[in-house]
Amino acid sequence: MYIDHIKTFLEVASTGSFLAAADSLCVTQSTVSARIKALEDYLNRTLFVRKRSGAELTSGGRLFHPHALTVVRAWERARQAVALPEDLTAIVNLGVQLNHWEHIAAPWLVWMDDNAPDVATKIISEYSDSLMRQVRDGTLELAVLYEPQHCAGVVIEPFVTEKLLMVSTSPRQVEAGQVPGYVFVDWGEAFRTQHSLAFPGTSAHRLTVRLGTVGLEHILRHGGSGYFLEKSVQPLIDEGRLYLIEEAPVFERPLFLVYQQDMEEEGVLQTALCGLWEVLRNPPTLS
Missing domain, CATH: 3.40.190.10 (Periplasmic binding protein-like II)
Incomplete structure (x- = not known):
C-alpha cells in the first residue's frame, strides 16, 4: 500500500518543505525523501522541484494532488x-x-x-x-x-464570531507595559497581531498559555487578568468573581x-x- 507515501506527498505539498513535513509526520527527513522517491518511481513522474526556498509541485505533482486527496480520504472512510x-x-x-x-x-x-x-x-x-x-x-x-x-x-x-474580554480578579484600569498577574492567552495569529497593536511594547509576557481554561483557572486561584471568551467569563462576572476591564478593547475571534x-x-x-x-x-x- 502506498497510503503513507501519498500522505507524505500531501504533507510536503501543504508545508512546501521536506523538513517541515518530516516534523509534522514525526519521521526523519530521509524517510520523507524515500517515500517521495518511491512514489515518483511508481508514477514515473517527478512530483516536486526542490529549491533553496523549499519544495514546489511540478505540473505532474499538481495533476496528482486532487487524486491523492481522493485516495487518502476514501481509504480512511473504508478503514473506519x-x-x-x-x-x-x-x-x-x-x-x-x-x-x-x-x-x-x-x-x-x-x-x-x-x-x-x-x-x-x-x-x-x-x-x-x-x-x-x-x-x-x-x-x-x-x-x-x-x-x-x-x-x-x-x-x-x-x-460564530466570539468576543474576547479582558477581565481581572480585582477592579483595575487598563495599564501600559507589563502588568503583574497578566496571563497572555494565545488565541492565534490574528489575536496576537491585534493585541500587539492595542498594547505596544508588550510582545513578551511572563506567563503565556494556549488554553483559555488553563489561564482562567490560574487567575481564579492566584489572582490576575487576561483575555477570555465572553461566554466563559460572563457568569463569573455576574457572580462578582471577576471584573470586566471596561476600557480595554474587545477582540473578536x-x-x-x-x-x-x-x-x-x-x-x-x-x-x-x-x-x-x-x-x-x-x-x-x-x-
Whole structure:
C-alpha cells in the first residue's frame, strides 16, 4: 500500500518543505525523501522541484494532488466503515478546537446521542492547524476551528464570531507595559497581531498559555487578568468573581466549520452539521 507515501506527498505539498513535513509526520527527513522517491518511481513522474526556498509541485505533482486527496480520504472512510459494529450505520469524526470542548464538543455529543443513535461518533480536541490537516487528509470529516487554510476539496463556512474580554480578579484600569498577574492567552495569529497593536511594547509576557481554561483557572486561584471568551467569563462576572476591564478593547475571534466537500450531500454529515447549529442556538443541559 502506498497510503503513507501519498500522505507524505500531501504533507510536503501543504508545508512546501521536506523538513517541515518530516516534523509534522514525526519521521526523519530521509524517510520523507524515500517515500517521495518511491512514489515518483511508481508514477514515473517527478512530483516536486526542490529549491533553496523549499519544495514546489511540478505540473505532474499538481495533476496528482486532487487524486491523492481522493485516495487518502476514501481509504480512511473504508478503514473506519469496515470496523463498525452491525448495529451502527455510519460514523462521523468531529474535531473541535481545544478551547471549545465544554461549549461545543460535549453538548454536541449529547445531541448526537439523542438524535442519531445509530451513528458512531468520534471526537477529538486539538489545535486548529492539526485539525485542518486532518480534515484535508480525510481522517476527520468535520472540524470547528480558528483560521482555516483554504485547500482543495474542503468547504469552509463561518460558524460564530466570539468576543474576547479582558477581565481581572480585582477592579483595575487598563495599564501600559507589563502588568503583574497578566496571563497572555494565545488565541492565534490574528489575536496576537491585534493585541500587539492595542498594547505596544508588550510582545513578551511572563506567563503565556494556549488554553483559555488553563489561564482562567490560574487567575481564579492566584489572582490576575487576561483575555477570555465572553461566554466563559460572563457568569463569573455576574457572580462578582471577576471584573470586566471596561476600557480595554474587545477582540473578536471568528470560528469556522470546515468539512470535506465530497461528503457535503451525505446524510451523516448533514446530521452532524445540524447538531452543531442546534448546539449553537440552544445548548443542551449536561447532566
